[in-house]
Amino acid sequence: MNLFDYVRPASLSEAIAAGSKPGAAYLAGGTNLLDLMKAGVAHPGKVVDITRLPGLDRIETLSDGSTRIGAMVRNSDLARDPSFAASFPAVAEALLSGASAQLRNAATVGGNLMQRTRCPYFYDPNSACNRRESGAGCDAIGGETHSHAVLGWTETCIATHPSDFCVPLAALDAVVEMEGPDGTRDVPLADFHMLPDETSPGGADLKPGEIITALRLPAEAAAFAGNSRYLKLRERTSYAFALVSAAAMLRMDGDTIAEAHIALGAVAAKPWRASAAEELLNGATPDAETFARAAEAALDGARPSGDNAHKIDLAKRVLTRALTQAAAGTPDRMPALPASVFASVNGASAHA
Amino acid sequence: MPLSISLTVNGDRHDVPLEDARATLLDVLRERIGLTGTKKGCDRGQCGACTVLVDGRRVNSCLSLAMSMDGADVTTIEGLAQGEDLHPVQAAFIEHDGFQCGYCTPGQIMSAVGLIAEGEAGDDPERIREGMSGNLCRCAAYPGITAAVIDAQRRMAEAEDERKRA
Numbered sequence A: 001m002n003l004f005d006y007v008r009p010a011s012l013s014e015a016i017a018a019g020s021k022p023g024a025a026y027l028a029g030g031t032n033l034l035d036l037m038k039a040g041v042a043h044p045g046k047v048v049d050i051t052r053l054p055g056l057d058r059i060e061t062l063s064d065g066s067t068r069i070g071a072m073v074r075n076s077d078l079a080r081d082p083s084f085a086a087s088f089p090a091v092a093e094a095l096l097s098g099a100s101a102q103l104r105n106a107a108t109v110g111g112n113l114m115q116r117t118r119c120p121y122f123y124d125p126n127s128a129c130n131r132r133e134s135g136a137g138c139d140a141i142g143g144e145t146h147s148h149a150v151l152g153w154t155e156t157c158i159a160t161h162p163s164d165f166c167v168p169l170a171a172l173d174a175v176v177e178m179e180g181p182d183g184t185r186d187v188p189l190a191d192f193h194m195l196p197d198e199t200s201p202g203g204a205d206l207k208p209g210e211i212i213t214a215l216r217l218p219a220e221a222a223a224f225a226g227n228s229r230y231l232k233l234r235e236r237t238s239y240a241f242a243l244v245s246a247a248a249m250l251r252m253d254g255d256t257i258a259e260a261h262i263a264l265g266a267v268a269a270k271p272w273r274a275s276a277a278e279e280l281l282n283g284a285t286p287d288a289e290t291f292a293r294a295a296e297a298a299l300d301g302a303r304p305s306g307d308n309a310h311k312i313d314l315a316k317r318v319l320t321r322a323l324t325q326a327a328a329g330t331p332d333r334m335p336a337l338p339a340s341v342f343a344s345v346n347g348a349s350a351h352a
Numbered sequence B: 001m002p003l004s005i006s007l008t009v010n011g012d013r014h015d016v017p018l019e020d021a022r023a024t025l026l027d028v029l030r031e032r033i034g035l036t037g038t039k040k041g042c043d044r045g046q047c048g049a050c051t052v053l054v055d056g057r058r059v060n061s062c063l064s065l066a067m068s069m070d071g072a073d074v075t076t077i078e079g080l081a082q083g084e085d086l087h088p089v090q091a092a093f094i095e096h097d098g099f100q101c102g103y104c105t106p107g108q109i110m111s112a113v114g115l116i117a118e119g120e121a122g123d124d125p126e127r128i129r130e131g132m133s134g135n136l137c138r139c140a141a142y143p144g145i146t147a148a149v150i151d152a153q154r155r156m157a158e159a160e161d162e163r164k165r166a
């Protein structure tokens, strides 16, 4: 780890002033930043500790019915907040399927959005990586591509965004609130993580000095509470990143799907909102055949970025099963294994 | 400007001067305060050996920047026993063979104390295992660990009931 200056500003404006200096990095829970600094991937000259800024740790309901979550709310506190978990059960389930209890106690809302890819070549300073160094090349291509993208990638970067939390958030039209040297700004979460193009590897839409101050969920998002699931396929039962994951939320009108919201995780450099699949489900009856067609639509255009064609099939199956579970209804109690493919709640078949 | 932090560790206050800001809470506990019960396994948040309680919540001390912990109330494995009396979780780990080499054990025990305080797992072994999944054990003492957590939780609840009745 390199030497750095440490500052702990008392106000948001002081933090933004300090964070706008070249080489500065904000420190929240530190579970990603410190890891990257130890790996030699991040080397900030100044670390600006924002954990004690006032007013960023609240979960509140605004007058328009939307829910506003401060950027410094810890992942575990959000998942455990009874009223939040009742309104947005798939978000709570996604949070509880991520990392470990210890990490969730430290990790913040803002830090989770801003966490970097787990591409092993990104993590290895000896490998060429466009995301670490623009124009350096990409050693992942032709290498170990097990965890890499099958949607929205280019030759510039084939990495995925690893967050679980962001997947249901994208499906629920969450909005990111930011404040920076030029004032405040809102960006839909679904646009916050930018895909790579022919020259740029993409990344978070955060300008120098900007701080994420809060996340907002619109009032309508709570209408899906009765039929919401997150399902995450991992290489071990717990404490592992997603190989592929899916958030499935249905607003039911009797036996018909009035409205479906769907997003996939770990398939692209952003949480992947599956609008075509949603359209296909709106007004349809929830049955296996319809869900299978929706899954085909969700993965339309998917192509392997290496030795990872299996992820396309896995994503279809995980989405089909997540939809089946969502249709069966949100469980009364958080499953013992949140988001796990091993959990047999709601009588969902083990192999959709 | 010389850097320093103040921590309350197992009830005792420590003012620790730091040469530079790079130290983690784990390094400060082990190298500066001399409490080596907290272990360094991976140093990257991947094993749980460094688990301590900060203001009553379990965290990985290897990913906690010491400067950011200034003023915190920290409990480590050394702070659990009351003199010769082991904490119920410590006693249960011995009784149920919750370890072999013992390297992961301080982290396992601190994590179990945190899990029990969270009060959500009940006595469902699956919920206990999931709640303890942030602590790896290369000796694979997992069955003993799960049994120990369930037993300790039951005894702590009974002791609490008795205290209330008295």
Ligand SMILES: Cc1cc2nc3c(=O)[nH]c(=O)nc-3n(C[C@H](O)[C@H](O)[C@H](O)COP(=O)(O)OP(=O)(O)OC[C@H]3O[C@@H](n4cnc5c(N)ncnc54)[C@H](O)[C@@H]3O)c2cc1C
Binding pocket: A025, A026, A027, A028, A029, A030, A031, A032, A033, A034, A035, A050, A071, A072, A097, A098, A099, A100, A103, A106, A107, A108, A109, A110, A111, A112, A113, A114, A115, A162, A163, A164, A165, A206, A210, A211, A212, A213, A239, A240, A241, A242, B044, B045, B046
């Ligand atoms: C072993 C391990 C396993 C994990 N498994 C999972 C998993 O299964 N699923 C999952 O989703 N995640 C997982 N994670 C990642 C974890 O969720 C993130 O590390 C965590 O959410 C980051 O939050 P933080 O507050 O600690 O961020 P920090 O490490 O403090 O910050 C991360 C980045 O965000 C920036 N930042 C932080 N807050 C703000 C803000 N308010 N405004 C602007 N920038 C900000 C920082 O400058 C930094 O660049 C895992 C991590 C580890 C170490």
Ligand code: SF4
Binding pocket: A117, A119, A120, A121, A122, A128, A129, A130, A131, A132, A137, A138, A139, A140, A141, A156, A157, A158, A159, A201
């Ligand atoms: S896939 Fe992206 S993050 Fe990974 S090495 Fe290539 S450019 Fe870097």
Ligand code: FES
Binding pocket: B039, B040, B041, B042, B043, B044, B045, B046, B047, B048, B049, B050, B051, B060, B061, B062, B063
């Ligand atoms: S040493 Fe901290 S998690 Fe492994």
Ligand code: FES
Binding pocket: B098, B099, B100, B101, B102, B103, B104, B105, B136, B137, B138, B139, B140, B141
């Ligand atoms: S007892 Fe040896 S690692 Fe757990």
